Amino acid sequence: MTHHYRINGSMIQQFSGKPVSIIGTVSKIHPSGNVLDLETSDQQHIVVRSSDHIVDVNPGNIIEVLGEVDNRNQIACDTIVTFEPEQTANFDMDMYNQAVMLFQHYPQDYLVNL
Amino acid sequence: MALWEQGGGSGFQQRKAGGSGDNDTGSGQRSTVKGVLTCTVATILNAKHSESDNCFVYKHLKFNTVMVMGLIREANHEVNGSLATYQIDDHSGGLLEIKWWHDDSGEPMKPLTYIKVVGQVKTFNNKVHVVAHHINKMQSLNELLAHSIECVHASMSIRKQGELTGSGMTSNTSHTSGQTQQSSAIANGFTPVQNAVLNVLKTVTTMTGYSVTEICKQLKQFSENQVKQALEFLSGEGHIYSTTDDDHFRAASN
8 A cells, every 4th residue: 555645636647657545526427337537626527447347436426536647647546435425424625625735735744655 | 968978989889770871760761752643654654663762753753642544454353352453544655553452342344444543553573553542433534634634733733842942852742732832931830920029039138028019019010919929829839938027028048
């Protein structure tokens, strides 16, 4: 389990090729069942490709995607973390977006294994 | 000074054990770092145990008890036992082993769920793990968010405290919820008022000393009430004494 950078939509290009964690809202699941469209904490849309068939996920759900940014600025995802409705009700997506930037600005305090 | 205290005398000499100092644990040398540090998994995995500080150290952080939040990647429950072992991942890099001796209440936690753990860091075979005091399922994603922000805040507070007081900070309080210390100088164990009153009384040249009114005149920055309270405290402790009447004081060390 390597360090995954917590990012939002506008940071995707910056983190090409790196392992990332993104929390966002599912806007659409492709008919193929392996690809979904995620709205990030800064209201951008990214494409997430999963290695497995995506289950237990519906549009409107908040999920966490763990994977790598590929050269098309899409996420090649190996893990999707789903949450119970009680866990995501009232989730402050704006605050999360600010926190994501906070972690970037304070690498000496948000301690990770690079 | 008695003969035998003079040191270097023929015969009886004080000797210190080896080079490691005496075993006087009451001297506070091996005081334990108390308090709970909210931190990332990477912090714990990178920490080294310090014998001299009797705690784990990573960069500017010193800790024994930690609070972490992470995703369960692996869960192992002893079949007929009370030990559950979890490998948790908070994306800071690495997996942290959590040992949880539980009673039979509560359902076992499953992989790919987030949990919050408070526990003590231990090493075994050169590998760290945490013995949990408390484990709770994450109630809300806001909890995870707050936790991550608190990790930054805790680290920042501690770093700033360290910068203020220099490396001589041997305080045991790794109280990290951002509560700032009572830095309004408690010098020598006295408050500013008490210190000021005592210093005034130390300048006394007469046997009568100074009256409350005279002291207040010299310490315009404090109210009469404050001065009176300080006098009460100081005389109670024996630093000052009253002279001709209850209104006049002198410092005991004059």
